[in-house]
Amino acid sequence: xxxxxxxxxxTGKAVASVILDNEGMSLEWVFRKRxxxxxxxxxxxLGVDSEESGLIYSSFTTSIEQILDEHPVDIIIDFSSNxxxxxxxxxxxxxxxxxxxAVSHYEKEEKKLLKELAKQTTVxxxxxxxxxxxxxxxxSKFLKKIAPSVDIEIIEEHYKGKDGVSGTAVKIAEILNxxxxxxxxVRAGGIVGKHEIIFGFPYQTVRLVHESISREAxxxxxxxxxxxxxxxxxxxxxxxxxxxxxxxx
Amino acid sequence: xxxxxxxxxxTGKAVASVILDNEGMSLEWVFRKRxxxxxxxxxxxLGVDSEESGLIYSSFTTSIEQILDEHPVDIIIDFSSNxxxxxxxxxxxxxxxxxxxAVSHYEKEEKKLLKELAKQTTVxxxxxxxxxxxxxxxxSKFLKKIAPSVDIEIIEEHYKGKDGVSGTAVKIAEILNxxxxxxxxVRAGGIVGKHEIIFGFPYQTVRLVHESISREAxxxxxxxxxxxxxxxxxxxxxxxxxxxxxxxx
Amino acid sequence: xxxxxxxxxxTGKAVASVILDNEGMSLEWVFRKRxxxxxxxxxxxLGVDSEESGLIYSSFTTSIEQILDEHPVDIIIDFSSNxxxxxxxxxxxxxxxxxxxAVSHYEKEEKKLLKELAKQTTVxxxxxxxxxxxxxxxxSKFLKKIAPSVDIEIIEEHYKGKDGVSGTAVKIAEILNxxxxxxxxVRAGGIVGKHEIIFGFPYQTVRLVHESISREAxxxxxxxxxxxxxxxxxxxxxxxxxxxxxxxx
Amino acid sequence: xxxxxxxxxxTGKAVASVILDNEGMSLEWVFRKRxxxxxxxxxxxLGVDSEESGLIYSSFTTSIEQILDEHPVDIIIDFSSNxxxxxxxxxxxxxxxxxxxAVSHYEKEEKKLLKELAKQTTVxxxxxxxxxxxxxxxxSKFLKKIAPSVDIEIIEEHYKGKDGVSGTAVKIAEILNxxxxxxxxVRAGGIVGKHEIIFGFPYQTVRLVHESISREAxxxxxxxxxxxxxxxxxxxxxxxxxxxxxxxx
Numbered sequence: 001x002x003x004x005x006x007x008x009x010x011t012g013k014a015v016a017s018v019i020l021d022n023e024g025m026s027l028e029w030v031f032r033k034r035x036x037x038x039x040x041x042x043x044x045x046l047g048v049d050s051e052e053s054g055l056i057y058s059s060f061t062t063s064i065e066q067i068l069d070e071h072p073v074d075i076i077i078d079f080s081s082n083x084x085x086x087x088x089x090x091x092x093x094x095x096x097x098x099x100x101x102a103v104s105h106y107e108k109e110e111k112k113l114l115k116e117l118a119k120q121t122t123v124x125x126x127x128x129x130x131x132x133x134x135x136x137x138x139x140s141k142f143l144k145k146i147a148p149s150v151d152i153e154i155i156e157e158h159y160k161g162k163d164g165v166s167g168t169a170v171k172i173a174e175i176l177n178x179x180x181x182x183x184x185x186v187r188a189g190g191i192v193g194k195h196e197i198i199f200g201f202p203y204q205t206v207r208l209v210h211e212s213i214s215r216e217a218x219x220x221x222x223x224x225x226x227x228x229x230x231x232x233x234x235x236x237x238x239x240x241x242x243x244x245x246x247x248x249x
Numbered sequence: 250x251x252x253x254x255x256x257x258x259x260t261g262k263a264v265a266s267v268i269l270d271n272e273g274m275s276l277e278w279v280f281r282k283r284x285x286x287x288x289x290x291x292x293x294x295l296g297v298d299s300e301e302s303g304l305i306y307s308s309f310t311t312s313i314e315q316i317l318d319e320h321p322v323d324i325i326i327d328f329s330s331n332x333x334x335x336x337x338x339x340x341x342x343x344x345x346x347x348x349x350x351a352v353s354h355y356e357k358e359e360k361k362l363l364k365e366l367a368k369q370t371t372v373x374x375x376x377x378x379x380x381x382x383x384x385x386x387x388x389s390k391f392l393k394k395i396a397p398s399v400d401i402e403i404i405e406e407h408y409k410g411k412d413g414v415s416g417t418a419v420k421i422a423e424i425l426n427x428x429x430x431x432x433x434x435v436r437a438g439g440i441v442g443k444h445e446i447i448f449g450f451p452y453q454t455v456r457l458v459h460e461s462i463s464r465e466a467x468x469x470x471x472x473x474x475x476x477x478x479x480x481x482x483x484x485x486x487x488x489x490x491x492x493x494x495x496x497x498x
Numbered sequence: 499x500x501x502x503x504x505x506x507x508x509t510g511k512a513v514a515s516v517i518l519d520n521e522g523m524s525l526e527w528v529f530r531k532r533x534x535x536x537x538x539x540x541x542x543x544l545g546v547d548s549e550e551s552g553l554i555y556s557s558f559t560t561s562i563e564q565i566l567d568e569h570p571v572d573i574i575i576d577f578s579s580n581x582x583x584x585x586x587x588x589x590x591x592x593x594x595x596x597x598x599x600a601v602s603h604y605e606k607e608e609k610k611l612l613k614e615l616a617k618q619t620t621v622x623x624x625x626x627x628x629x630x631x632x633x634x635x636x637x638s639k640f641l642k643k644i645a646p647s648v649d650i651e652i653i654e655e656h657y658k659g660k661d662g663v664s665g666t667a668v669k670i671a672e673i674l675n676x677x678x679x680x681x682x683x684v685r686a687g688g689i690v691g692k693h694e695i696i697f698g699f700p701y702q703t704v705r706l707v708h709e710s711i712s713r714e715a716x717x718x719x720x721x722x723x724x725x726x727x728x729x730x731x732x733x734x735x736x737x738x739x740x741x742x743x744x745x746x747x
Numbered sequence: 748x749x750x751x752x753x754x755x756x757x758t759g760k761a762v763a764s765v766i767l768d769n770e771g772m773s774l775e776w777v778f779r780k781r782x783x784x785x786x787x788x789x790x791x792x793l794g795v796d797s798e799e800s801g802l803i804y805s806s807f808t809t810s811i812e813q814i815l816d817e818h819p820v821d822i823i824i825d826f827s828s829n830x831x832x833x834x835x836x837x838x839x840x841x842x843x844x845x846x847x848x849a850v851s852h853y854e855k856e857e858k859k860l861l862k863e864l865a866k867q868t869t870v871x872x873x874x875x876x877x878x879x880x881x882x883x884x885x886x887s888k889f890l891k892k893i894a895p896s897v898d899i900e901i902i903e904e905h906y907k908g909k910d911g912v913s914g915t916a917v918k919i920a921e922i923l924n925x926x927x928x929x930x931x932x933v934r935a936g937g938i939v940g941k942h943e944i945i946f947g948f949p950y951q952t953v954r955l956v957h958e959s960i961s962r963e964a965x966x967x968x969x970x971x972x973x974x975x976x977x978x979x980x981x982x983x984x985x986x987x988x989x990x991x992x993x994x995x996x
Contacts, residue, residue: 399936400907400934400935400936401935402933402934402935404902404931404933406945408947409898409947433902433931433932433933434931435900435902435931435945436898436900436947437898437899437900437945437946437947437952438897438898438946438947438948438949438950438951438952439947439948439949439950439951439952440947440952447904447933447935448935448936449906449907449934449935449936449937449938450936450937451936451937452936452937453936453937454935454936454937454938
């Protein structure tokens, strides 16, 4: 699979290094707004040992149309900001390039655009692209269905200084239909990220725990998504759409 | 639902007290081999405040046929030993009484008998009747399907003196198709029972944890099973059969 | 050691059964306000197999002076309410009977009385008598001394319905001089009691965890205290006084 | 404090970046066997924003004597291999330079040399320089003294592929005088490093847990040690010597 990557911030870099490491995927290019690193080799910059020839292109020197024509890809992976979809969305859909977006916060309009594009090509969007977290969302939803009256509490732990309640914890609470007051936020030292969902039964307790080790976890999520939308028709997909079929196997 | 209970050991007593506590269920009788407590009231013996009139009957003074005739029930719950099914199985099946068995170790012959009985009535069997543990089995099987190459390890903790590896841990290892050397057994103090399944990804870790608080957990499992087989036709069911439909809801 | 026990509520009963089980201790009597169970045998009532001859006395039929004269003891253990110390304190101190009090909430006046009695006999008081919790208090205080700028957070988990923040968690926060907003309280199902103190360093995390299995944990704390004040002179002691010397051994 | 660093492997680099970040310390030089990076600036190589002027020197181009003369330091920190102490030990001791060694495996002869050097200067050695792990060692030793008959078990978790039982877990077992069969080793995914010591009491459980987030944890340990030996006379010290005084404060 030939891959193009939108965005080259901290997470974008981590994702790029996982893609370079993956045998079934070839990173054709990275596109970013900033001018820094323009036309540098991705693998050289990241210090990854790979024969892939992907370059970094800046919006200052190159247009997206030009890249898509000269360096065709099967999938565009988007770790940039919410407006970038306007720049490449229609061009990609027209060329039947599949879109995987991990942008956290889309407004209504962008969500509408994604669904529009999904008429022409395969569009996947998930604000959290970690496999483990998405598994937790589904597995906890399932346990709540089995035991609707169980007490549910969420503990999320992150590094000191992280502002606000973790977006993932809020998402879990929404999906489980529990109040946000049931989320406990712990901020201490350098904890990368831990989410624990506690299901309290009268005589037993079930805990579903996800611990992040590093940002590269997003890269593994991307590989999973790319593998699982490879044979999907045009349409709009989220993580649950990809995970649920595994139950029926 | 009118319930008859086979067996009145430690777990049988815990289950009886949960049934007495449950509004939708009425404990009609307890049947046990031993002579002790014959014709005593269950609720009085357990010190439970309940209006149900169930008595304890001993095999020394009463036959199963007599009990089934004089005190008809909808469901027989079996927490006794593996041979007791021979005493009541056919009598129950003939009367279309549903059977829920939580006997841990059946031999081939008893399993064969259960399947025979399942042609006439609804038969459920699970060697571990805890809701949480059975959820863990299914949820972990599902995660392995999603991520077949993930590293899986099991830690089980129990009170000092518990012999051998926990049967539940062995069952989990079998279902996940991992080697028993991946089970770590911890024996310390008065730990009631903890099972932790660790899924190690390169950059993230998922942990599914079940902690037992007390034996009454079996009672809640029974209530769940009874509720879920209430409308099931004759046939042989296990926990997965009852849990899977919740995914599709 | 001959023991007299004040109070026979849930915790008092759990403590009595641990004392009956302990070879070095003999339970001479239980004194309680209520009339129920008057002059019944403790071991018989608790169903414990023991040769000790302790009886339950009610304040309705027997005076404390009478008991102390007819059934002399070395130690009085107090799991009753805060005013009972007025009834037995001076009588005990005069007879050089050691006092171990685990009453949670004393007012200033009772604390003053305890210190007064401590001039004549050995007086120990701790609002939480669990060995593990008291170890945690000391061990966490020590870690804070080593690393004064470490981030500290407390998570406490208890059964649904427990009101307010756990008193033990508040005590930990006070001793570590951290704000009560750093305590997260989780209420779910039948969790007996769990306290976790998280020390977040930039690149590592230390967690001190205490899990209660059952009320009998108080009994073991009492045995530890009784053993450790056996050779102590008159004076006022708390748990830290008994634990610290172990460091220097 | 002026610091010289022996060794520039993965851990050496992590330690260097913590020292560069620390206000009270100035990294004067790094000495390494290999020729690579000779005379490069440490902060430039590590991409750390610092005004310290430390260079990397290789044994191929520079002698230790020359470095010690031209770039005097207060402390030498040794993260190299076990034989390097022969190269700098006597030269350092003569100049009253303090030595902090974190080399994992010294043979008898090197330990003998360290004690010899300790007659002239302050020598500190600990095979594990993490603050949290050393705290755990001491805190668990203390709990065992309080409760000599408690059941102790150790669980250590590391990334898939780590060979053998963790050296830290073995050290804990030795200090607590428990059998190595009480260590459970879990190997899964990318777990950086977790050690859990379980103390099982009849009715309660205490868990002491250490989780490594990254290699930089060693750097913080070094800072702690350097701060705490600053005012120590000549002599041989280990981590317990530095930690114990905090109890008495």
